[in-house]
Amino acid sequence: MRSISILGATGSIGASTLDLIRRNRGDWRVVALTANGKAAELAALAREFEVELAVVADEACLPALREALAGSGVEAAAGPKALCEAAARPADLTVAGIVGCAGLAPTMAAIEQGGIVALANKEALVSAGEVMTAAVAKHGATLLPVDSEHNAIFQCLQGNDVADVRWITLTASGGPFRDWDLAQLAAATPAQAVKHPNWDMGAKISVDSATMMNKGLELIEAFHLFPVGLDRLRIIVHPQSVVHSMVEYRDGSTLAQLGPSDMRVPIASCLAWPKRMDTPCNPLDLAAIGQLSFQAPDEQRFPATRLARQAAEAGGAAPAVLNAANEVAVAAFLAGQIAFTEISAKVATMLSRAIPAPPSTLDEVLAVDAETRARANEMMEHA
Numbered sequence: 001m002r003s004i005s006i007l008g009a010t011g012s013i014g015a016s017t018l019d020l021i022r023r024n025r026g027d028w029r030v031v032a033l034t035a036n037g038k039a040a041e042l043a044a045l046a047r048e049f050e051v052e053l054a055v056v057a058d059e060a061c062l063p064a065l066r067e068a069l070a071g072s073g074v075e076a077a078a079g080p081k082a083l084c085e086a087a088a089r090p091a092d093l094t095v096a097g098i099v100g101c102a103g104l105a106p107t108m109a110a111i112e113q114g115g116i117v118a119l120a121n122k123e124a125l126v127s128a129g130e131v132m133t134a135a136v137a138k139h140g141a142t143l144l145p146v147d148s149e150h151n152a153i154f155q156c157l158q159g160n161d162v163a164d165v166r167w168i169t170l171t172a173s174g175g176p177f178r179d180w181d182l183a184q185l186a187a188a189t190p191a192q193a194v195k196h197p198n199w200d201m202g203a204k205i206s207v208d209s210a211t212m213m214n215k216g217l218e219l220i221e222a223f224h225l226f227p228v229g230l231d232r233l234r235i236i237v238h239p240q241s242v243v244h245s246m247v248e249y250r251d252g253s254t255l256a257q258l259g260p261s262d263m264r265v266p267i268a269s270c271l272a273w274p275k276r277m278d279t280p281c282n283p284l285d286l287a288a289i290g291q292l293s294f295q296a297p298d299e300q301r302f303p304a305t306r307l308a309r310q311a312a313e314a315g316g317a318a319p320a321v322l323n324a325a326n327e328v329a330v331a332a333f334l335a336g337q338i339a340f341t342e343i344s345a346k347v348a349t350m351l352s353r354a355i356p357a358p359p360s361t362l363d364e365v366l367a368v369d370a371e372t373r374a375r376a377n378e379m380m381e382h383a
């Protein structure tokens with residue numbers, strides 16, 4: 001039996017993870033579950049999985065969590081410190097499934113355990129970059145990528161030498177607006193943006209997929225996970241989301257990982273790593289899919305990938321600024337404050353301003369994040 005904690009248990013990644021655990025209850029002991037709010041939902045999961053500890057980030061939700069857990073024997077806690085304590089509770093594997101830079105400190109606390117961290121929370125790695133990879137090395141932790149593209153690349157690199165890689169190609173669905181022109185994009189609504197054609201995901205990543213910032217964040221994520229250099233990382237649009245990414249080697253061989261658009265596949269590969277486990281996912285029916293197509297990304301309509309590449313090239317605090325500005329802009333778009341095309345425009349403006357000094361500790365990364373949010377929020381108010 002192995003032990004597991006899930007940060008962001010009430011989200012899309014959390015639900016997919018718990019679905020796999022539920023089907024294999026005898027294999028897992030669930031240590032801690034966390035959520036932002038949603039006390040009743042979290043308490044129900046905590047009871048079902050007989051966890052040790054349930055934590056809500058929002059302190060106002062603690063009374064409701066306590067009440068819902070009364071008599072269950074599950075400990076209840078709240079606040080940012082408690083989130084980190086949950087992540088630091090000994091567990092063989094931690095799923096980092098919080099959305100946004102809010103997941104950075106808990107993810108770092110999990111890394112400091114020196115165990116396995118299955119990382120879905122790409123914003124944390126984008127913001128902290130070298131600070132996180134240094135912590136992984138220092139504490140002897142294993143970072144397994146949950147993100148489907150990075151999980152695919154991770155699988156395609158097995159048994160190979162990274163020095164032999166010619167290209168790593170991240171595939172992108174292109175999102176719900178793949179074929180829209182600029183005028184249509186300017187009028188896109190939040191309801192349209194969160195409706196992804198292939199994947200069922202949280203609101204923030206769905207908007208990121210629509211702007212293609214998701215692929216930009218993933219470019220930076222790949223840069224930190226796979227040491228081949230930015231110039232060897234490419235993006236290709238692949239509307240069917242069947243090929244999850246590819247690695248081309250110097251002899252001309254390209255290895256790809258294919259699968260259904262179901263996050264339970266990459267999550268299962270992390271849970272069972274280095275072995276395999278069963279999933280209930282539909283097998284890949286290529287005859288039914290018929291055709292796989294590919295096209296070059298259009299950075300005129302979707303400038304986010306270019307902005308992300310610029311931030312990665314600049315390094316230092318730039319990726320944390322990119323991420324924080326994007327989080328604020330996406331929230332403003334979802335709240336109806338700014339137009340869809342303004343998301344990338346605002347991020348570009350934030351990147352064009354003075355970038356703070358390169359952060360070298362977790363606190364410094366969090367300070368860059370907080371400062372950028374404050375300045376970006378100010379900009380949204382004047383939008």
Ligand code: NAD
Nearest residue numbers: 008010011012013035036057098099102120121122201202
């Ligand atoms: P989601 O919105 O469905 O869930 C987010 C989870 O984080 C919830 O449990 C929520 O309660 C918690 N949370 C939100 N804000 C928080 C805060 N301030 N403090 C603490 N907890 C907070 O999001 P999701 O789609 O599950 O995505 C989670 C992460 O996984 C994101 O970084 C996303 O980019 C990444 N990811 C998701 C998918 C997917 O298919 N959903 C695929 C690849 C990567």
Ligand code: MG
Nearest residue numbers: 147148149218
């Ligand atoms: Mg992805």
